[in-house]
Amino acid sequence: xxxxxxxxxxxxxxxxxxxxxxxxxxxxxxxxxxxxxxxxxxxxxxxxxxxxxxxxxxxxxxxxxxxxxxxxxxxxxxxxxxxxxxxxxxxxxxxxxxxxxxxxxxxxxxxxxxxxxxxxxxxxxxxxx
Numbered sequence: 001x002x003x004x005x006x007x008x009x010x011x012x013x014x015x016x017x018x019x020x021x022x023x024x025x026x027x028x029x030x031x032x033x034x035x036x037x038x039x040x041x042x043x044x045x046x047x048x049x050x051x052x053x054x055x056x057x058x059x060x061x062x063x064x065x066x067x068x069x070x071x072x073x074x075x076x077x078x079x080x081x082x083x084x085x086x087x088x089x090x091x092x093x094x095x096x097x098x099x100x101x102x103x104x105x106x107x108x109x110x111x112x113x114x115x116x117x118x119x120x121x122x123x124x125x126x127x128x129x
Contacts (some may be wrong), residue, residue: 001048006039032090040083067115074111077104 014037020028058068081104085097
């Protein structure tokens with residue numbers, strides 16, 4: 001029942017933030033950021049478990065691990081960029097949040113180049129000469 005703990009922590013933090021927002025906005029932001037980081041750290045074990053299962057499946061399917069690692073890095077970039085953008089948005093900095101999201105998208109494109117290249121090479125080999 002981890003979700004109950006996460007929701008409980010989130011509701012408690014939300015109440016604190018609402019109380020502190022008017023008098024101490026910096027503390028309210030720090031509580032928001034700390035709560036987000038705590039939830040993320042709480043889920044690290046679950047993320048590691050998912051990665052382990054995916055690695056086992058890739059190994060059984062004889063998939064080159066470089067592809068799986070690249071895909072996992074891409075997913076990690078997406079989650080981290082989204083998390084960072086949300087925290088910055090909570091601080092009222094929409095412009096910086098947009099730049100974080102743009103940076104994440106560009107890094108994902110760069111990471112995807114080797115996979116896209118292999119897919120294109122495979123399609124070209126399948127086409128008649």
